[in-house]
Amino acid sequence: LINLQRKSFFNYSFYFYQDTAWITGCDFLPNLKYVVAVTESTVILWDYKSKETKNNGYVIKPMKNCLLCVCTVTMSDNLAKDTILMGDDKGYVYLLTMTNDDFIMKQCKTEKESQFKFLDSESFNILKRKLHDDWVGKIKYISALKRFASCSTDNINSFVLDDIKRLEDNL
Structure with a gap:
């Protein structure tokens, strides 16, 4: 008999001190073991295994445009990092690669009554590329094709299928 316990991400209430936002997308970071979610101006990384009610996640903010979707890039080449793709309301696609060191090395601020530590988005190397002239409503990494x-x-x-290197070349 197998007993599997599941935690539902949306059953947890997130309280941002003096900040309310809709979660517009979420995914799982398999190597870092965090749930990633995006709101209009933030990236949330939540440690779903933590039994703590405070300091069990990170918020990366502010993001310049309104984030609408997120997905994880699944590559087996490096088990110590996860890569995230995000889309926004201005047609940009973002690429963010994270390691456990990012949580240790970056300067964190904790706002009172918050369950998250805050990280400045400017301290990350977030690549972005304008691929559309309107909202990016969905983004997905297709590992069989090695393309997003x-x-x-x-x-x-309305549809772009390309290699992640296109986001990195920034031409």
């Missing part, structure tokens, strides 16, 4: 796909309400470039 982004979908947009843009009437010219």
Whole structure:
């Protein structure tokens, strides 16, 4: 008999001191063992295993545009890091690679009554590239193709399927 316990991400209440926001997307970081979620102006990294009610996650803010979707890039080449793709309301796709060192090395601020530690988005090397002229509503990494796909309400470039290196070259 196997007893599997599941925690539902959305059953947990998130309280941002003087800040309320809708969660617009979420995924799981398999190597770092965090749940990642995005809101209009933040990236949330939540330690779902923690039994603590405070300091069990991180918030990366502020993000310049409104984040609408997020997905994890699953590559087996490095078990010490996770890569995140995000899309926003201005047609940008973002690439953020994180390691456990990011949680240790970055300067954290804790706001009173918050369950999260806050990290400045400027301290991360977040790559971004404008691929659409309108909202990026969905983004997905397709490991069989080793490519990402982004979908947009843009009437010219509504679908992009490309290599992650396109985000890195920034041309």
